[in-house]
Every structure is written in structure tokens, then in C-alpha cells.
Amino acid sequence: MSSLSLDRVYKYYGPQLCILNDINIDVASGEFLVLLGPSGCGKSTLLHAIAGLHKISSGAISLGGRVLNDVPCQHRDIAMVFQSYALYPSMTVGENIAFPLQMRKVPKSLRDKAVSDVANLLQISHLIDRKPGQLSGGQRQRVAIGRALVREPSLFLFDEPLSNLDALLRVEMRTELKKLHHRMGRTTVYVTHDQIEAMTLASRIAILDTGVVQQLGTPGDVYNRPANVFVANFIGSPRINLLPAISRGGRVVLEGSGTVLPPPAEFAAALRQDGRKVTVGIRPENYRTAEGNGDDRTVDIDADVTLIEPTGSDDVVFFRHSGLEQSALLRAGLITQSGPARLRVEASRINIFDGESGKRLA
Ligand SMILES: Nc1ncnc2c1ncn2[C@@H]1O[C@H](COP(=O)(O)OP(=O)(O)O)[C@@H](O)[C@H]1O
Ligand SMILES: [Mg+2]
Known part of the structure; x- marks a missing residue:
């Protein structure tokens, strides 16, 4: 003992x-x-x-x-x-x-x-x-x-x-x-x-x-x-992307771009009220390239790729969206040059935090 x-x-x-x-x-x-x-x-x-x-x-x-x-x-x-x-x-x-x-x-x-x-x-x-x-x-x-x-x-x-x-x-x-x-x-x-x-x-x-x-x-x-x-x-490398947003109709709307993300069900109660300031956390590996059609748990976004960092098996792809620099962890070679690219967010895996206290909302 x-x-x-x-x-x-x-x-x-x-x-x-x-x-x-x-x-x-x-x-x-x-x-x-x-x-x-x-x-x-x-x-x-x-x-x-x-x-x-x-x-x-x-x-x-x-x-x-x-x-x-x-x-x-x-x-x-x-x-x-x-x-x-x-x-x-x-x-x-x-x-x-x-x-x-x-x-x-x-x-x-x-x-x-x-x-x-x-x-x-x-x-x-x-x-x-x-x-x-x-x-x-x-x-x-x-x-x-x-x-x-x-x-x-x-x-x-x-x-x-x-x-x-x-x-x-x-x-x-x-x-x-x-x-x-x-x-x-x-x-x-x-x-x-x-x-x-x-x-x-x-x-x-x-x-x-x-x-x-x-x-x-x-x-x-x-x-x-x-x-x-x-x-x-x-926790996590590359770091999580933290994006200011606001609740509307049970969803979250990213400041800057107006991109609408459907949150995981556990956040529904916390987002019932419109206009709540939140911070959305998207892990770099929750991005992939947008090929074919997504589903109702994913959202496609226009990204402006600024830098690609190869790590061997994966690339860290830096891009701008919503007026902020973010990073995506993608399989090596999927994106090979800077400029416009279409990325897909797995909204079912995002985290949502209170915009003021920073506490997770579920
Ligand atoms: N004898 C001391 N008097 C005043 N402050 C101290 C003393 N020892 C440590 N601290 C402070 O306590 C804090 C925690 O130190 P420490 O436990 O060594 O941190 P860590 O191991 O996480 O780096 C630091 O801000 C340090 O400056
Ligand atoms: Mg120490």
C-alpha cells in the first residue's frame, strides 16, 4: 500500500x-x-x-x-x-x-x-x-x-x-x-x-x-x-488553433470569416443562448484536404497557405483563415505550394471554451 x-x-x-x-x-x-x-x-x-x-x-x-x-x-x-x-x-x-x-x-x-x-x-x-x-x-x-x-x-x-x-x-x-x-x-x-x-x-x-x-x-x-x-x-504539438467566435442558432460562427461550425452535441446546452462569446479549439490534425463531398459533421473552408513545414510522414501546413494564422497537420505532399487551398474541418472533434473565463463549455 x-x-x-x-x-x-x-x-x-x-x-x-x-x-x-x-x-x-x-x-x-x-x-x-x-x-x-x-x-x-x-x-x-x-x-x-x-x-x-x-x-x-x-x-x-x-x-x-x-x-x-x-x-x-x-x-x-x-x-x-x-x-x-x-x-x-x-x-x-x-x-x-x-x-x-x-x-x-x-x-x-x-x-x-x-x-x-x-x-x-x-x-x-x-x-x-x-x-x-x-x-x-x-x-x-x-x-x-x-x-x-x-x-x-x-x-x-x-x-x-x-x-x-x-x-x-x-x-x-x-x-x-x-x-x-x-x-x-x-x-x-x-x-x-x-x-x-x-x-x-x-x-x-x-x-x-x-x-x-x-x-x-x-x-x-x-x-x-x-x-x-x-x-x-x-498539450499538443503543433499547437491547437484557438479562434474567437460567437454562438448563433446552436452553432458557432468564427469571427472574421463568418464560417459556421456545428459543434459536438455535448456543447448544445451551453450554446443555446445566441451571442455568447466563445473560443473554438481546432487541433491541427482535425483539418484535412477537402476532397469529394463532406458530411454534416464537416465544414469546408478557404485557406490561404503561407508555409509548409515537412516533418517526414506529415506536413505542418500554415494557413490563414478568419484573419488568423493557423496550422493543419496533413499527410506529407497533399499540399505542395503556398496560395489558396480548400481544407475540411472535422467539426465533430472541436472543443469550445468560454470566451472570457477560457473554461471548456461541457
Ligand atoms: N525560496 C523561495 N522564495 C521565494 N520564491 C521562491 C522560492 N523558491 C521558489 N520560489 C518561486 O516559486 C515558484 C515555483 O518555483 P518551482 O517550484 O521551482 O517551479 P518549477 O519547478 O515549476 O519550474 C517560482 O516562481 C519561484 O521563483
Ligand atoms: Mg523545477
Whole structure:
């Protein structure tokens, strides 16, 4: 049993400066929760609070039903992996990994066995006698993970562990971390500002902005049903197109072009009143080229293509419509030149947000 519960957690630095604002998250035993948000939104502060490196101003943090607020960090049964690795340069890889066990006075024979098991798991057995200075970034990161694993803690915390690695290695380590989690099944809280990392690793994602949880949900939830404009904008690459519009006759009319879109049925109640200011969110992949006839769930528009960015299998096609620059993700080669093009919107997949509060309308 190692579920983590954050209950009405606040953190202030001074009376005015609220860094964590009413955080309520339950992480089930074995779950992989990702805290995602822009730089400075409070991710590390929350992780450090869970680890016991900072005190919270109010609220409760519990692990396996036990309130941790007054438990010092070394007694919390939590291991943390930092972005900076924080290895001891004068110790070998083996000594670094063994260190947490040595601190706990685990006998040498048991220590050696645990270190060798972890080194095998992370495929660093051949590096065991080297010093950190003789390792690559990816290898150092493995050692840091090994040092966390060796204690078999109830909870793993990771603070942007891959952000110092180059792009290729980052993707490789991401896959390995996921496999490792499948194998060990330990409760994990993982901090990143990288939405792709969040989407690929998480069982659920908590999206933070200015110390407030904007949405807590599965990767599918936050992508397909973003709770507000902030989440819609933060998740997805290329970014969602956000277009000002107004409700009329149960439909939405884009400002600028007057294009009328029939919204998904779930928004019907919110759009009953005419003249409501809304923001329409259209994912780039919800556009395709208009070939043949559409149906009543699609709308064709005149686009003015300004730029085509090939990515290999797909092209990101930038175009203007409704007086705004937008992007469409199309199969490579469907549009080959700038200028007029006819695109089709899958209106059944659009999201609609309140024009003022930015909240999703269903
Ligand atoms: N000791 C401190 N005193 C005042 N403000 C702080 C302190 N530590 C962090 N902050 C502020 O708290 C906010 C959140 O920081 P942090 O949790 O490190 O963000 P993240 O990890 O999401 O980038 C930032 O605006 C930062 O400037
Ligand atoms: Mg941080």
C-alpha cells in the first residue's frame, strides 16, 4: 500500500506569494503521475514538499495512509532523482549506488547483492568501478536512478530527470523508464515541462499553472477534453488553433470569416443562448484536404497557405483563415505550394471554451 494523497496543500513564500494553491491529488498505489507545467509554476516546490525538503504552509501529505507533514525526509520512505543527478564525484558507480544502503547500515554482503541487482537491471554492471566523471550524461542518469531504486522505496520522485540529455537519448531513456515502471510497479511522481514526455509516461497527468492544478486526467482526457484554454494550448504539438467566435442558432460562427461550425452535441446546452462569446479549439490534425463531398459533421473552408513545414510522414501546413494564422497537420505532399487551398474541418472533434473565463463549455 503506497498511495500518495495531497490534501488541500498550500505553500506560501511570504504572506502574498502563493506558490502552491490548494493542491488536491490522490495517486493510487503503483500509479505513474506526471506533474506538467511551464517553468516556475511550482512543480519542483510540490515535489520537494512531498520529499520533505520543504515544509508546506497548510494541508496534508500522506503516503499509504500515514500523514507525513512532520516526518523528516530520511524517514519518509521516498527516493528522489534530480535533474542534476547529484552523484558523489569521488565515489565509484558502485559506491554511489550503495550509499543510501550504507547510510542505513545495511551489511556489506546485502549491499553488494542489491547494487549488483540494480546495476544489472539498468545495464550498467560494466561501469561499476568507474567514477561519475568517466561517464556520459545518460550513464550518469542511470546511476542516479540506480541509487534511488536500490532502497526499494514506497514512492519515487523524479524532477525533470531527462532534461540534461540530448534529444535522442532522452527518447531512449523515456522508454526505459516506462519499462522500468512496468516491471517494478512503484508509485511514481514525475515532474516535467515537456508535454510529449508527460503524454508518453503518465497514467495520469496533473497540469499546473501558477501553483493551481488546471486539470487532472489521463493523457487522453487532457488531450481530447482539455478543461480550459491553458491546457488546450499547453498539450499538443503543433499547437491547437484557438479562434474567437460567437454562438448563433446552436452553432458557432468564427469571427472574421463568418464560417459556421456545428459543434459536438455535448456543447448544445451551453450554446443555446445566441451571442455568447466563445473560443473554438481546432487541433491541427482535425483539418484535412477537402476532397469529394463532406458530411454534416464537416465544414469546408478557404485557406490561404503561407508555409509548409515537412516533418517526414506529415506536413505542418500554415494557413490563414478568419484573419488568423493557423496550422493543419496533413499527410506529407497533399499540399505542395503556398496560395489558396480548400481544407475540411472535422467539426465533430472541436472543443469550445468560454470566451472570457477560457473554461471548456461541457
Ligand atoms: N525560496 C523561495 N522564495 C521565494 N520564491 C521562491 C522560492 N523558491 C521558489 N520560489 C518561486 O516559486 C515558484 C515555483 O518555483 P518551482 O517550484 O521551482 O517551479 P518549477 O519547478 O515549476 O519550474 C517560482 O516562481 C519561484 O521563483
Ligand atoms: Mg523545477
